[in-house]
Amino acid sequence: MNHGSKMMRRGATASLALLVAFLAAWEWGPGLLGVPSFIIPPLSMVVGEFTRMLSVSGLMMHTGITTAEVIAGFLLGSLLGALFGYLLGMSPTAEVALSPYILVLQIAPKVAFAPLFILWMGFTVYPKILVAILIVFFPVMVNVLTAIRAVDPDLINLARAFKATRAQIFWKVEFPASMPPLFAGLRIASTLAVVGVVVGELVGGNLGLGYLLSFGEGQANTPMVFVAIGMLTLIGGLAYLLVIFVEQRVLHYLPARPLGGI
Amino acid sequence: MPDAVRLEFRDVTMRFVEASGKSLTAVHQVSFVVHDGEVVSLIGPSGCGKSTLLNIGSGLYRPSEGEVFVDGEQVEGPNAHVAFMLQKDLLLPWRSIAENVMFGVEIQGVPARERKQRARALLEMLHLAEFADHYPHQLSGGMRQRVALARTLAVDPSVLLLDEPFSAVDAQTRMLLQRELAQTLKRARKTALLITHDLMEAVSLSDRVLVMSRRPGRIIDEIRIELPHRDDPIARRHDHKVGAYVERLMGLLGIDEPAGAVA
Numbered sequence: 001m002n003h004g005s006k007m008m009r010r011g012a013t014a015s016l017a018l019l020v021a022f023l024a025a026w027e028w029g030p031g032l033l034g035v036p037s038f039i040i041p042p043l044s045m046v047v048g049e050f051t052r053m054l055s056v057s058g059l060m061m062h063t064g065i066t067t068a069e070v071i072a073g074f075l076l077g078s079l080l081g082a083l084f085g086y087l088l089g090m091s092p093t094a095e096v097a098l099s100p101y102i103l104v105l106q107i108a109p110k111v112a113f114a115p116l117f118i119l120w121m122g123f124t125v126y127p128k129i130l131v132a133i134l135i136v137f138f139p140v141m142v143n144v145l146t147a148i149r150a151v152d153p154d155l156i157n158l159a160r161a162f163k164a165t166r167a168q169i170f171w172k173v174e175f176p177a178s179m180p181p182l183f184a185g186l187r188i189a190s191t192l193a194v195v196g197v198v199v200g201e202l203v204g205g206n207l208g209l210g211y212l213l214s215f216g217e218g219q220a221n222t223p224m225v226f227v228a229i230g231m232l233t234l235i236g237g238l239a240y241l242l243v244i245f246v247e248q249r250v251l252h253y254l255p256a257r258p259l260g261g262i
Numbered sequence: 263m264p265d266a267v268r269l270e271f272r273d274v275t276m277r278f279v280e281a282s283g284k285s286l287t288a289v290h291q292v293s294f295v296v297h298d299g300e301v302v303s304l305i306g307p308s309g310c311g312k313s314t315l316l317n318i319g320s321g322l323y324r325p326s327e328g329e330v331f332v333d334g335e336q337v338e339g340p341n342a343h344v345a346f347m348l349q350k351d352l353l354l355p356w357r358s359i360a361e362n363v364m365f366g367v368e369i370q371g372v373p374a375r376e377r378k379q380r381a382r383a384l385l386e387m388l389h390l391a392e393f394a395d396h397y398p399h400q401l402s403g404g405m406r407q408r409v410a411l412a413r414t415l416a417v418d419p420s421v422l423l424l425d426e427p428f429s430a431v432d433a434q435t436r437m438l439l440q441r442e443l444a445q446t447l448k449r450a451r452k453t454a455l456l457i458t459h460d461l462m463e464a465v466s467l468s469d470r471v472l473v474m475s476r477r478p479g480r481i482i483d484e485i486r487i488e489l490p491h492r493d494d495p496i497a498r499r500h501d502h503k504v505g506a507y508v509e510r511l512m513g514l515l516g517i518d519e520p521a522g523a524v525a
């Protein structure tokens with residue numbers, strides 16, 4: 001225990017030192033190496049752009065819209081993914097019937113649908129949410145499906161021997177057994193939802209951080225692109241932490257694991 | 263009902279169709295009875311269909327031919343009269359120990375207050391009371407098996423079907439668990455059919471031992487264990503007559519044959 005906490009402290013110190021070194025290199029590295037600021041703007045310039053965008057470009061509004069789209073896409077995509085995972089997991093017939101189509105959809109690059117969705121729904125938030133739903137759907141569905149398949153048949157037999165109904169077997173055995181893989185899927189989904197939304201915003205519309213990305217690119221405003229990337233990473237990181245927060249409450253019965261193991 | 267028949271297998275034959283389409287007879291015309299309060303062991307070479315018989319007894323499989331009766335009722339599917347326990351403890355990791363014990367009674371719709379009472383009493387009896395609110399991963403293998411036993415007893419079955427319940431725990435724990443099982447069966451006056459590979463376990467825990475042949479499994483002999491201390495297998499192990507019983511079982515199973523003669 002003592003040894004472990006000492007190791008943790010050393011690791012945390014090293015991690016902090018790395019951050020300081022990285023920020024210093026970012027601030028002074030480009031100047032020392034003669035890299036122009038439109039390629040890599042130093043840290044102070046990006047921070048300056050950040051405050052400028054806060055007051056002039058409506059950065060918070062764009063961030064808010066992107067966040068809302070990420071949340072909507074994540075929730076709907078996860079819900080649909082889990083639902084299909086359970087349905088296919090419980091009905092082998094449905095799995096056989098649907099698996100070729102699901103496989104094709106899974107192979108198709110989901111982000112490539114973005115222009116199509118924008119053609120259908122215009123420059124609204126919906127095509128962005130839809131791309132996120134599509135991209136979030138598969139990892140959640142596959143994890144749930146695999147989890148249902150992997151339930152120990154002896155466990156099912158035990159429940160059956162106690163005269164459990166099909167619904168009881170699902171709610172008392174299969175559903176709780178699927179929780180750890182479901183959360184593993186949700187962790188992946190939380191970061192993928194950001195990807196889906198950004199691609200949607202890049203393709204069309206004049207709202208959201210993805211729009212700021214392409215706007216900054218068009219203006220050759222590299223600091224703006226950096227700010228947008230930073231905010232997107234922040235959204236993804238918070239979504240990920242939120243999933244872990246819920247996961248640790250739901251899976252409290254599992255032996256303690258190190259935080260953030262991906 | 264001291265001599266009442268609790269469990270009866272009548273001419274039970276079980277055939278499976280293999281993936282290749284060939285029919286395979288796992289057990290052939292097996293008949294035996296287990297009386298009230300008796301502990302009967304079933305031994306035999308691996309693959310002789312012992313576990314198949316257990317699955318038929320618990321109503322999970324329907325036999326190809328023949329019938330099984332529990333308390334005089336024909337077994338036609340899972341029923342509340344029998345409960346089984348396997349080598350795997352099959353505890354649900356998301357349920358506390360007390361909740362695991364209540365798993366069966368909860369499915370059967372026993373009211374919450376009564377099932378809590380039963381769980382508490384059983385955990386008390388098996389010296390697990392202080393672990394009621396723990397989770398399975400916090401318990402040792404031997405303790406987990408005791409929880410599985412409590413879960414089996416909680417549904418108050420007429421017959422317990424035990425499939426190598428202690429083969430996954432270490433030798434010393436096994437002896438302690440055997441004693442606990444024997445005392446529990448005695449105290450609760452339960453009837454049990456025990457499947458085991460361990461001849462010493464069969465002799466030290468049972469009133470009778472049924473010996474099965476290689477596949478297709480048939481019952482080739484029945485040995486009555488005329489020894490005291492059925493509720494204390496550790497005391498029974500000290501009995502000098504135990505060795506003779508084990509030797510006889512080894513002979514029946516062909517374990518005595520020279521090396522190479524047994525596959």
